[in-house]
Amino acid sequence: MRESFEEIYGRYDDLCRKNIRSDQDLLNFEKINLIKESLL
C-alpha cells in the first residue's frame, strides 16, 4: 500500500519537530528502524 506524499511528509515533519534535527539524526533513526524491522 503506497502512502501519499502528505502522509509521509507529516511523519517526517513530526520527527523533525521532536528529536530529529539533522540528516545524521535521521539516518541513524532509519538505521535503527531497519534493524528493529529485521529483528521482528
Added chain:
Amino acid sequence: MEFFGKDVIIPAGEIDVGKTYWSQIFLREHPQFEYFSYGRTYDLIDMQRTEKHDKNITGPFTHQSERKCTQMMEEFVQTANGQIIIDGYLMNLPFRAALFKYLKQYDFKIHVVYFSMEYLVRHFYENACKAVVKSVLYERYIKSFKKRYIKEGRIDELFDIEDHIIELVSKRRRMSSEEIYTKYLNDPEVKERLSDEINALIRSIYKYHDYGQESRIMYYGSDIFYWIHE
C-alpha cells in the same frame, strides 16, 4: 551517468547555482526524461518564489497552493514513464526525506546531482546563466571559498576568480532563461559549442565523487550522489 530504467534525477544545491539551467541542457541531451519543476509549478499557482524565500519557507503545506503543487508532483510521479527530473528549490530536511521515501515507493533509482557554487562560477559564467550576475551570490561565493583558498595557498586562483566576479558584476548582464535559449541555444554554432562543453563536462565531471560521509548524508536516501564542482 548510468541509468537503470526507472530513474529520477534531483538537482540539488543552493538557490541560483544553475540547477534549472543544467536541467534544461540535460533534457535536450536526454529527451526521454520528463521534467517537473516544483518551484515553477508553485510560481504558476500562487505566491512568488522570492516571497517564499524571503519568508524562509522551504517545505510544503504551509499554504494551500503548496498542497496543490505537491499533488501535481504526485500525479507527475505516478504517470511518469520511467525517467524524470524533479527540479525544485531549497528543500528542508523533512521534505527531502519524504520526497525520497515517496519516490522509493515507485521503485525509482534516485540520482542526486549536487551543484556547488564553485562549479557555477567556473563553468557557467560565460553561458549567461542569469544567476551568475547577482552580486549577492558572488559575495556568498567569496565568503565560502576565500578562507579555503587562502588556507590552501591558492591565492592566484582566488584573485583570478575575483577578477571574473568583478568583471561580471560590473557588466550586470542579466538574461532570462528564455533569452538564453533564444540567443544561445537557437544559434546552431553556439548550440554546438555549448553541447560540446556540456558533453565534456559530463565526461569529466559527472562521475561519482565520494565526497565523504557528511555530504552523502546531506542527500540521505539517494542511491547515487554526483558532486559537481570544478
